[in-house]
Amino acid sequence: MSKKLAFIGLGVMGYPMAGHLQKAGFSVQVFNRTASVAEKWQAEFSGAACATPAEAARNADVVFVCVGNDDDVRSVVYGEQGVFAGMKAGAVLVDHTTASAELARELSAAAAQRGFQFLDAPVSGGQAGAENGALTVMVGGEESVLEKVLPALNCFSKHVGWQGPAGSGQxxxxxxxxxxxxxxxxxxxxxxxxxxxxxxxxxxxxxxxxxxxxxxxxxxxxxxxxxxxxxxxxxxxxxxxxxxxxxxxxxxxxxxxxxxxxxxxxxxxxxxxxxxxxxxxxxxxxxxxxx
Ligand SMILES: NC(=O)c1ccc[n+]([C@@H]2O[C@H](COP(=O)([O-])OP(=O)(O)OC[C@H]3O[C@@H](n4cnc5c(N)ncnc54)[C@H](OP(=O)(O)O)[C@@H]3O)[C@@H](O)[C@H]2O)c1
CATH class of the missing domain: 1.10.1040.10 (N-(1-d-carboxylethyl)-l-norvaline Dehydrogenase; domain 2)
Incomplete structure (x- = not known):
């Protein structure tokens, strides 16, 4: 996989996860709703803070999302400023939010319609796991797509396990x-x-x-x-x-x-x-x- 990634949602979990990716040598463009957090992240890790999810996703091979719930995910994925508006053909959307299996199936279909790929990939291990790069990731979607993004997931995980088709991670x-x-x-x-x-x-x-x-x-x-x-x-x-x-x-x-x-x-x-x-x-x- 190439070096260009995007990360949307720099909360307790997303902030250190995105940091591990940048430290591992990937070039990470981030978006956070509260812009000051993205600026702080940029100062700490020297990635790039962007003004919208679409801008962060532009030219990225993989776009990671880690926000709160189903509606939060929808609000950063859809619409003129959402990640789908910025993603390039063939790019992969990986959702780390703990959300419903229904949302995962919806996003998987919506991504396919637009020529993208999708994985639902909720995590366990808490704040300490995220900070220490020792999360467990439960993945739904096509196994071949997981293989493609695995080098990135390994930057913040101690175990990445494929569970089955879209929704199975959730x-x-x-x-x-x-x-x-x-x-x-x-x-x-x-x-x-x-x-x-x-x-x-x-x-x-x-x-x-x-x-x-x-x-x-x-x-x-x-x-x-x-x-x-x-x-x-x-x-x-x-x-x-x-x-x-x-x-x-x-x-x-x-x-x-x-x-x-x-x-x-x-x-x-x-x-x-x-x-x-x-x-x-x-x-x-x-x-x-x-x-
Ligand atoms: N914390 C844990 O121990 C843990 C463990 C496993 C799984 N999880 C799951 O991981 C996910 C994130 O948890 P967290 O602890 O990192 O949460 P958090 O600290 O509350 O961070 C949430 C992040 O999502 C952003 N966000 C929320 N709603 C949004 C919206 N509508 N539009 C744009 N951005 C939005 C927030 O932006 P702002 O900065 O602007 O608020 C923030 O960056 C949740 O689904 C949670 O269940 C958490």
Whole structure:
């Protein structure tokens, strides 16, 4: 693949992801809705900040997008200033936003109509994964297109996995969120039980994290949970967006997600008590309020 890329959306995730691409030797043109962020990025990485998504996409071989939700993606892709208006024939649009599988299928068809290619490529690994270039990327679309863009994806990933046709990356990300929801609620209940029983969390977690109960959430979140710290990490608002996507998709494909639906409501309780931007481990605050 050639060296010219575009990146749209320099948020918590996009900013460092685009930075890794520029540092790896690609020439990256960026767009961010709030222009000052793009200017800061340009000063830090010496890529090029552009005034519109179309301008950023011009002459790029691959255009990456990482914004908030389905409508945000549509607003940077379509229209006179959207990336489709600037992309050249044969270029690839890679959407890293966690969005619906329906949007992925829509964009795949819209891209094909215009002579472009499309991959849905949501990520997991959080802010630390993006900053350390250690994300996991779940990809939907044509496998041959993934092979083409793989050298770029590898700049910020430790694992890139093809999942199937357009939309399959988003479906895989839904599985990721479904699994996390249950694990975090279980950990919150365990941490509550430790407190009520008067046990020492360090001793308990030190023992059980090595066995079958161990999880990424347990190893990385028990200390902050026991201190009641939640002002960091993956926000409850984002998690509710993702669980809504999973619950809607389950209605379509006939999956039953009783635990996911329940934990989604619990996150609603956390939002109601002011925790919309708290880390997802804040499920514990339903049992042990923050001081
Ligand atoms: N944060 C995580 O730990 C994490 C982990 C895995 C996946 N994700 C997913 O990755 C995506 C991005 O997350 P993030 O944490 O980077 O979000 P973020 O920090 O809130 O950044 C969102 C970015 O999208 C831009 N944006 C939002 N709506 C837009 C619109 N309508 N038009 C143009 N630009 C728009 C924002 O521009 P402004 O600067 O102008 O607001 C910003 O650059 C989300 O889908 C999220 O679910 C996040």
């Amino acid at each position: 479906l895989a990300k839904m599985v990721n969120q479904i699994c996390i929801a249950g694990v975090v609620q279980g950990l919150a209940e365990g941490m509550q039980f430790i407190a009520q029983a008067g046990l020492d969390p360090e001793r308990v977690i030190g023992a059980i994290s090595q066995g079958a109960a161990g999880s990424w959430q347990m190893s990385n979140r028990w200390q902050t949970m026991s201190r009641g710290e939640y002002e960091f990490g993956f926000a409850v608002d984002w998690m509710r967006k993702d669980l809504k996507l999973a619950l809607e998709e389950a209605q379509r494909n006939g999956s039953r997600l009783p635990l996911t639906a329940l934990v989604d409501q619990f996150y609603g309780d956390v939002q109601a008590q002011g925790g919309a931007r708290w880390d997802t481990s804040s499920l514990l605050t339903r049992f042990i309020p923050v001081k």
